[in-house]
Amino acid sequence: MSGKGGVGKSLIASYMAVALARSGLKVGLLDLDFHGPSSHLFLGLRSKRPGLTLDKVEPVEGPLGVKVMSLAFLTPEEESPVIWRGPLKSSAIIQLLTEVNWGNLDFLVIDMPPGTGDEALTLAQTVKYIDGSLIVTIPSDVAKNVVARAINFAKLVGIKPIGLVENMSYFYCPGTNTKYYIFGDSVVETLSSKYKIPILAKIPLDPELPEYVKNGRILIIDKPESPLSSSFNEMVSNLLNILNNINSSSTKSGR
Ligand SMILES: Nc1ncnc2c1ncn2[C@@H]1O[C@H](COP(=O)(O)OP(=O)(O)OP(=O)(O)O)[C@@H](O)[C@H]1O
Ligand SMILES: [Mg+2]
Structure with a gap:
């Protein structure tokens, strides 16, 4: 999640799911951005339909x-708007969690809409155990202040922020072997030290991404050696370490 729109939450949720699956884990991805779903586009799943059995919906593979x-x-239709008030969204979230045949998963990655609204509140109130939130x-x-609000929101509602990700951190130019900080100085270190949340990764801007999305291809699968792909591997490995530490300390404290 992130308080801010357009920072790359959906790309990160989608590619993180792929990177987790690449490390051998069973992964699901639930897009809770009802008004602007886009994770399926990053995963090359435009125009797919889920299967239906008598009592469950089969997720798209x-x-x-x-x-x-x-x-x-x-x-x-792809362009049909979704016009729902809060209570309808809350019941849709519960249905998407309970009436979809997720099977046994190691991870369910949830892509959140921008802002800090009903969706996050419903999750916090209805799902008994959420490992935590990743803040993008x-x-x-400008983003820093909005993101800081999202961190405080997540803490207040009990979806602990366990990692920060800085997207569009830099552009790596293969020709000159140089990193260019197009958007300016990093702000993630300041957030990390102020709120004591570890940084999982700094994700580069990749100018090839739009072409891959347009063609329904997954850049980090097709180009596993790219800086984008490496940054997702690093992110996943840091995430798994953090979760291991959380789990072992909660086992020790008897939680
Ligand atoms: N690292 C990146 N390199 C190149 N393009 C990127 C990168 N990250 C995101 N983008 C592009 O930026 C745009 C916004 O990304 P995305 O949809 O993931 O943001 P979002 O935070 O989910 O937005 P929203 O708040 O609307 O849900 C997309 O067009 C995406 O392809
Ligand atoms: Mg999004």
């Missing part, structure tokens, strides 16, 4: 076996 569910698979920012002072 994405790259590397990632199970994906999104309202985008259920609306009549970009290098921008």
Whole structure:
């Protein structure tokens, strides 16, 4: 999540799901951005429809076996708007969690809408145990303040922020072997030290991404050696370490 719109939450949720699956884990991805679902596009699943059995909805099978569910698979047209008030969204979230045949997963990654609204509150109030939230920012002072609000919101509602990700951190130019900080100085270190949340990764801007999305291809699968792909591997490995530490300290404290 992130308080800010357009910072790359959906790209990060989607590619993180793929990177987790690449490390051998069983992964699901639930897109809770009802008004602007887009994770399915990053996963090359445009125009897919979920299967239906008598009592469950079958998630769409994405790259590397990632199970994906999104309202985008259920609306009549790609451009159909979703006009829902809070209570309807809350019951849709519960249905998407309980009436989709997720099977046994190691991870369910949830892509949140921008802002800090009903969706996050419903999750916090209805899901008994959430490992935590990953907070996405970009290098921008404007984003920093909005993201700081999201961190405080997540803490207050009990979805502990366990990692920060800075997207569009830099552009790596293969020709000159140089990193260019297009958006300016990083802000994630300041957030990390102020709120005591570790940085999982700094994700580069990749100018090839739009072409991959347009063609329904997954850049980090097709180009596993790219800086983008390496940054997702680093992110996943840091995330797994953090979760291991949390789990071992909660086992020790008898939680
Ligand atoms: N690292 C990156 N390199 C290149 N393009 C990127 C990168 N991250 C995101 N983008 C592009 O920026 C745009 C916004 O990304 P995305 O949709 O993931 O943001 P979001 O935070 O989920 O937005 P929203 O708040 O609307 O849900 C997309 O067009 C995406 O392809
Ligand atoms: Mg999004």
